[in-house]
Amino acid sequence: MTDERRAWQVVLESIERDLLDGRLRPGDHLPGERALSADLGVGRSSVREAIRVLEVLGLVRTATGSGPTSGAIIVALPGGGMSALMRLQVAATGFAVADIVQTRLVLETAVAADLAGSRPDLTASASLLDVMESRDLPPGDFLALDAQFHLSLAEASGNQVIAATMAGLRSSIENYAIAGASTLPSWSGTSARLMREHRAILTAIESGDPASARGAVHDHIAGYYAETNLPSRRPDETPRLVADAAPSGA
Known part of the structure; x- marks a missing residue:
C-alpha cells in the first residue's frame, strides 16, 4: 500500500x-x-x-x-452509501432468492432477539401495521409496507450496518415477495396470516422474550418463502444448499 x-x-x-x-x-x-x-x-x-x-x-x-x-x-450518512452500493449490485447482477432469504433469517432473527432484550420504541413499526390492517391494499402496496415494517425493526436496533444492509436489500425483498404473491392460492388468506404474524413479532419483542421474537421472525420469513414455491436460485447458478431457508417439515 x-x-x-x-x-x-x-x-x-x-x-x-x-x-x-x-x-x-x-x-x-x-x-x-x-x-x-x-x-x-x-x-x-x-x-x-x-x-x-x-x-x-x-x-x-x-x-x-x-x-x-x-x-x-x-x-x-454512511449507511446511505452502503445501501446505494448494495442496490447497484442488485441492479447489476441480482441475488438468488434463497440467498436473500438466508440473509434475512440471519439478520432479522438476531435483530428481533436483540430488540426483545432492550425494549425499544416501536411506535413507527406499529404505525405501519395499523395502516396495513386498516385498508384493503393490493398485494404490491401491502408487500411494500411489509418490507418497510421489517426495515423499521432494523432501524430500531440502532445498528447502522444492519439497517443499511436491510435498506439495500429492500427492493430485492419486495420483488421476490411480489413475484411470490402471484403463485398463492388465496392472497386474502395469506395477507391475513402475515398481519397476524407481524403482530406476533411485535408482541414477542415488547414482552421481552428474545427466543419467541427470534422464532416468530424466522417462521414468518421462511413460511412465506416456502408457501410461494419461488425458485431458490437464478437460472445460471449451480444448486446450493440453503440452511434454514424453510421451516422444518415445509
Whole structure:
C-alpha cells in the first residue's frame, strides 16, 4: 500500500468519524481542501481523492464556483452509501432468492432477539401495521409496507450496518415477495396470516422474550418463502444448499 493511498484513507476515516459522531450532518459543508490538508497532514491531492470516493458512494455532492451551494456538501450518512452500493449490485447482477432469504433469517432473527432484550420504541413499526390492517391494499402496496415494517425493526436496533444492509436489500425483498404473491392460492388468506404474524413479532419483542421474537421472525420469513414455491436460485447458478431457508417439515 502506497503512502498516497494511506493518506486518502486517513481523510476518509476522519470524515466518517465526524459523520458517525454527529459533528457533520446532511446539509453541512465539508471543510475546504486546504483546511483538511492542513488539519490531517496530507496532501491536497489525497483530500481530492477521498472526496471523489465519498461522491461515488453518494455521501457528498460537489459543485464548483462560490456561494452556499459550492464545495462538498454532505447529502447522506454512511449507511446511505452502503445501501446505494448494495442496490447497484442488485441492479447489476441480482441475488438468488434463497440467498436473500438466508440473509434475512440471519439478520432479522438476531435483530428481533436483540430488540426483545432492550425494549425499544416501536411506535413507527406499529404505525405501519395499523395502516396495513386498516385498508384493503393490493398485494404490491401491502408487500411494500411489509418490507418497510421489517426495515423499521432494523432501524430500531440502532445498528447502522444492519439497517443499511436491510435498506439495500429492500427492493430485492419486495420483488421476490411480489413475484411470490402471484403463485398463492388465496392472497386474502395469506395477507391475513402475515398481519397476524407481524403482530406476533411485535408482541414477542415488547414482552421481552428474545427466543419467541427470534422464532416468530424466522417462521414468518421462511413460511412465506416456502408457501410461494419461488425458485431458490437464478437460472445460471449451480444448486446450493440453503440452511434454514424453510421451516422444518415445509
